[in-house]
Amino acid sequence: MNAMAEPEAEFAVLPGFVAVLRRDLLLAWRTRAEIAQPVIFFIMVASLFPLGIGADMKLLARVGAGVVWACGVLATLLSLPRIFAQDHADGTLEQMALSAYPLSAIAGGKLAAHWLTTGLPLSLTAPVIGLQFGMDAPTQGVLVLSLLIGSPILSMIGAIAAALTLGARGQSLLIALLVLPLYVPVVIFGAGAVESFGAGIDHGAHLALLGAGTLAGLVATPFVVAAAIRIALD
Amino acid sequence: MNAMAEPEAEFAVLPGFVAVLRRDLLLAWRTRAEIAQPVIFFIMVASLFPLGIGADMKLLARVGAGVVWACGVLATLLSLPRIFAQDHADGTLEQMALSAYPLSAIAGGKLAAHWLTTGLPLSLTAPVIGLQFGMDAPTQGVLVLSLLIGSPILSMIGAIAAALTLGARGQSLLIALLVLPLYVPVVIFGAGAVESFGAGIDHGAHLALLGAGTLAGLVATPFVVAAAIRIALD
Amino acid sequence: MLFKYASPASFYPLAGKLAPVFAVIALVLTAVGLYQGFIIAPTDFQQGEVYRIIFIHVPSAWMGMFIYLVMAMYACLALVFNTRLSAMMMQALAPTGAIMTAIALWTGALWGKPTWGTYWAWDARMTSTLFLLFLYFGYMALDNAIEDRRRADKAGALLVLVGVVNVPIIYFSVRWWNTLHQGATVVPGSSKMADTMLAAMMVMTFAMWAYAIAVALWRVRGIILEREKNTAWVQELLDRP
Amino acid sequence: MKPRHKRFVWIAAGLAVLGVAVGLVLKAFNSNLVFFYTPTQVANKEVPQGKPFRLGGLVTAGSVQRDSNGLTVRFSVTDTAKSVPVSYTGILPDLFKEGKGVVAQGRVGADGVFTASEVLAKHDENYMAPEAAEALRKAGHPIKGEMFAGEKPVVTQQPSASSPPSPAPAPAGAKP
Amino acid sequence: MLSAAGLTCQRGDAVLFRDLGLELAAGEALLVRGPNGSGKTSLLRILAGIAAPAAGEVRWRASPDRAARQLETAYQGHTAPLKDELTVVENLDFALALDGAPKSRADILDAVQEVGLASRRNLPARHLSQGQRRRVGLARLVLARRRLWLLDEPATALDAAGLTLFCDVLDRHLAQGGLAVLSTHQPLPLAHPARELNL
């Protein structure tokens, strides 16, 4: 009967984090196409963009960084509803709330998985698109850097919105509404970094701001998401 | 026992269409916020746009129609997954397939409801955004007209994609992938009509093409959607 | 006769026999076509040497469109007659079609720079060709995302059929709209091209054709094995050394 | 109404709608949905006013003049009915030639001159060896190109000559 | 009236049943029994025409026409097809319209009363308990009056009173010449004798 003795009130975070992360990555890998989807969407929208404003190369070069960032935001946006929706529908979320680990650790795992399957691949494909807008190699480097530093913020804000809107009808649009205003500053600083670099001005300030956002988010987001999940379950 | 006599092989289309349309509109009305969502998203993104490319009024005027159309497409895109997802999850779709009316009539009802809750409100709010881009009243008129004529195509293509991807993972992104290439010509002709009008050229041809697309779609789409639903249920 | 080979079990060995044949044909024809195109064919009176991209560009563009049409035909068969093999053929053809279309786009862009003065313009021919590529991607993504084989097959078939309107648009775009892309050179009856050039282009076309067939057959063999791995005949086949 | 009749009504309605759709498409194609505009359209003011657009046609034979600085080029673009003067500063594509197709992006100034910001060459669909082309030209067979979708064929070599609209010459017959 | 011959159901690699035939006349009920995963649900979906059999054919009134059969079929799966946002009455109203059997509000209220949901009639379906959702389905069956009932584990989540009610309803249906195919793991206290099919 010792297997059912009172568990020590241990405070383990990592195993819960890892379990969820592993599972979500496994799920993504199961439907491999899924990992590719944000990237394909990203490339597609960014390539189609010139259609909207006409293919004036000078204009394109001017808006390049902004477009890449905006398309990245859109791709992220579209991927948000699926962070929690399925776990909610099939009852896994309840089980997570009852898990042996703090719900915040689990939320952290889901966040990490989301970034690894969206933010990271998006950041790494950005140069391809930058090329189309005529960026040179160093600028592309800054673009990737800005995305790597900034995209976790997108995942974090998005996860909060996704958790808050659980069970609401028309979730995907609701998320967009909540999230877009918050994404705007990220885009401004992210694109700003690239543009400053292109203009030969110091771009460190922009990147520093993004980095600060990411770090602050890392500390706070898991708890906010966990709270939002508890609300959704009640 | 005559209530259970063999039913006449009647061929009724309208009652099925009306029943579904009524119910979907009722559902939308129940969650009133939902009707407003695409519109709010639309206004928000379109207003954020100037932030991206800087508030150069001349530039804004040049891209106005394109931006309005592109934002309309995005708003529609985000609303697509919910057309069938819930009916699929709760088994209503199966009941629709077993209904007394042809599945295509029911698909038609869903299409109409989707347009009435997305395309129509988007078209009617477009002038507000046109204003921000410095459009004059007649141009706004053409903008609304182009949206009214063209947005049904968006609903129709979208419904096909939504039905095809039922039960697929990562549905919202997959829909975007399938739909975006097909939306581009619509945007081109829609924005083209407005731009031609603004430039003082004949814009009838663009509108005629959009109208042709809508009409052809009206005839074919219900059947394609019905076929896709049957596939999803199998 | 035809129906006999419509069953995967009998098509599998047939495909195994045919694939190498077509592969060899493809190799030979490519060699001949490249020799004819790059050594024998004269330079062009307007474009000089760059025009030789034509020997890759046009065949691949044709194949991109043609494979899509073939897929659409299989899609009809799959939806109407519910034949297993046609869905497998669609799945086998799609990557080749996508590659061909990508090559057409790529060579077209490369060719555009020296001749038109730009890599890319959003004219109707180019845009609609780009859509063709996206359609291939869409089909493959859908096919991948739906887990149930039967549903994936049918949904993919429906998508391919819906997208088929794009092919005539590509083909006639140069007639319907003013495009930057040139009009039709190869017109049945009266081609506007020197015979040697035309011959090289045709040889290359047949080479790509043979290549596409060979690759599709190979791929479909893999797909058949994968999908029928639990049937008696595949078990038997695998048990044999 | 019998079910059969009802079904018939629906089919008829569907066909009618499709018919209207086809009509609209035909109307649209008769109109000017274009990648570029022709000089005739410029003359008739059927082009965007005060906005950039693309102008397409043939470079009028003998119209190309280079400015003293060597960078600015002046020429006129014609569709054989009307022509538009163009000025352009920049590098021309290799295939830019008198009598050949061209597509220029720019806008018409107050002086009626089209100031181009980009010039693309639009070559025709004929491919043959240089000698063959020369032979054909000597023999008096103009090489015909279909520059403008749905418009009347344009004679490229001698705009003034009333060459017969003969069936397309068979350059393929000329072997190197 | 309902007959099937040579039905084979294959799911993935597993063949659930092969060459299955059945024959059901007016007023007869067929209880499909079998262990978990033996193919009861699959059989019902095939009979309903939602899924296609790998081989074999289903006939209704001697005709293989699926659409004609579906016009007289009521199918209930594992989940109750209710819209969470609509009330019980609204859900029924819509479902009946779809069934081609629109009913007046009074009729619907009567049925709601019969299945014991009178006090919940204006509650959005999302708040219903599991058994209450099933009861809405029962009301729909009663009102739609279709001839062939295909019910997948209809006793699930019903309390004792609910089960009696269901059996009464089913008995009435059979007495009126209706047909029913049910899958179930529980004994059903039916007055009408029912045939059994073991998968």
Place this chain on the structure above:
Amino acid sequence: MLSAAGLTCQRGDAVLFRDLGLELAAGEALLVRGPNGSGKTSLLRILAGIAAPAAGEVRWRASPDRAARQLETAYQGHTAPLKDELTVVENLDFALALDGAPKSRADILDAVQEVGLASRRNLPARHLSQGQRRRVGLARLVLARRRLWLLDEPATALDAAGLTLFCDVLDRHLAQGGLAVLSTHQPLPLAHPARELNL
């Protein structure tokens, strides 16, 4: 070990139960009975700490700390929390990791065998039949070895053999000093005497 006092559950305007108390010692089972909509599911969710009561308190080992209780609680609702894309084994693997009771693959396979899913162990959960999904839940219960089981209609969708299996598992659990609160409409052939609570 588990006790509750003064529990009140209000849903909308309806008060489902008021001032409800219960007391459960190690090795005891409590069957919650009551007509549809009487609040069985609501009670279980309150006991599990997923929902909060309008009034009253739940105590575990005499402490009201929810987190501590949840560490030893296994809750099973109406739906089986399975990922459609993962296989049976993968689902169990993940669920146990989450429960803080990771198990070796051999252990998992043993449990899968015990619940009769050996032949389906690598099948994605989306293809499982309703009863098979329930059986996966059973395997999880067995493996996770939590002390307090809160099971909402655990007999649903199980065939006769499944029901026996479930009762065996539950009896074993109780014999080992576990606790269980179950809601059910069916009679459960338990060897252990169980207390009943009528809502």
